[in-house]
Amino acid sequence: MDENSPLFAIAVAAELAGMHPQTLRQYDRLGLVSPTRTAGQSRRYSMRDVVQLREIAQLSSEGLNLEGIRRILELENEVTGLRERVRTLEAALADEMLARPGRRVFAAGSEGEVVSLRAGTRTQKANQLVVWRPLRRG
Template sequence: MDETSPLFVISVAAELAGMHPQTLRQYDRLGLVSPSRTAGKSRRYSMRDVAHLREVARLSAAGVSLEGIRRVLGLEDEVAMLRVRVRELEAALADEMLNRPGRRVFAAGSHGEIVTIKAGTRTRRENAVVVWRPLER
């Protein structure tokens, strides 16, 4: 079992979140917290859903509108998914670096061209200041 397993009927989830079951139905209609459904269409809430309900209550008590809460929860979910994706990419990169010793590294040259450099070396950086002035018409 994990935090996303649908375990709780609406009455238990409401009690865990400190809310009335009708409030949970309203939040479901608004899309704030969308529980899983059984074959008979009854709601089943996970621990993650209960945590979201508690967050909704906290934000609501702080004066955030329901639409604002929906947006905050959506962004938090997106950040969590992006963190998972970053970890996956970091692991893939680490595997690739271990499996391909002697790899080549590429960098951008001063004029935008692609330059191959040896692994472990640094490119020389220019410190010049360039001033751009548009052509006068």
């Protein structure tokens, strides 16, 4: 069982969130919280849904309207999804780097270009001296 498991009937979820069941129905219609439905179309709320209902109540008490709250929740859910995607990609990259012997490293060259290096090597440093003399005006 995890935080997304649909456990609570609407009356229990409303009590846990400190709201009236009719408020939960309204939030469902508006898309603020989308509980899972049973075969008989009863709503089942997860602990994550209850936490989200409490967050809606908090934002509402701070003066935000329901459209503003909907947008905030949408962005928070997007950020959560993107964080999960980054974790997945980081793990895949780490696995790939460990699986490839002789892997390459990339660095920026003096002109900003990408330079490919073998692992354990460094870029060549320029040892040039530039002399500047101001122009003499007549």
